[in-house]
Amino acid sequence: MGEYCADCGAFHTEGRTCQSIYHDFLALEFEDSAYGQVHFLTVACYMIQHNGYSGEALVWVESKLGTYLMYNLSGPEIRKLAAKDTSSSIRNWEVNRQREAPPLPKVSWSMTIADVKQQMHDAESYCELIIEWGRRTWREMGPLLPEKDQQKRQSD
Numbered sequence: 312m313g314e315y316c317a318d319c320g321a322f323h324t325e326g327r328t329c330q331s332i333y334h335d336f337l338a339l340e341f342e343d344s345a346y347g348q349v350h351f352l353t354v355a356c357y358m359i360q361h362n363g364y365s366g367e368a369l370v371w372v373e374s375k376l377g378t379y380l381m382y383n384l385s386g387p388e389i390r391k392l393a394a395k396d397t398s399s400s401i402r403n404w405e406v407n408r409q410r411e412a413p414p415l416p417k418v419s420w421s422m423t424i425a426d427v428k429q430q431m432h433d434a435e436s437y438c439e440l441i442i443e444w445g446r447r448t449w450r451e452m453g454p455l456l457p458e459k460d461q462q463k464r465q466s467d
């Protein structure tokens with residue numbers, strides 16, 4: 312017996328949900344910096360796969376993820392990058408997707424938060440899995456982006 316997540320398609324048993332796993336992960340990351348170093352990726356992937364971001368935020372996070380993966384940044388570096396970006400520009404756009412926003416296309420993700428949960432066994436494996444999740448989410452998120460940004464991405 313189990314249930315599929317309506318947003319990301321993950322399969323859950325034992326009454327677990329993506330949200331409950333996400334909250335467990337965030338708690339781990341706040342308690343232990345060995346887990347916390349991938350915090351940016353955890354939040355980004357979860358939000359991307361659960362329609363949490365507005366169009367502008369998707370474009371922003373797509374470029375941040377791209378930078379992260381291209382330069383293979385470590386936890387502290389990506390945190391600095393994300394913090395700089397947040398503080399320097401009080402954004403004039405909404406981060407969260409509005410309820411009346413048009414529905415995004417469905418992506419069949421090759422990896423979800425349930426896969427991370429199932430395979431992790433310590434901080435090291437956790438970070439590796441979250442990074443892999445980030446890589447795949449970034450690669451597969453194209454259809455969620457506004458059309459002009461999809462074209463830009465293909466020509467890059």
Ligand SMILES: [Zn+2]
Binds near residue numbers: 320
């Ligand atoms: Zn889900």
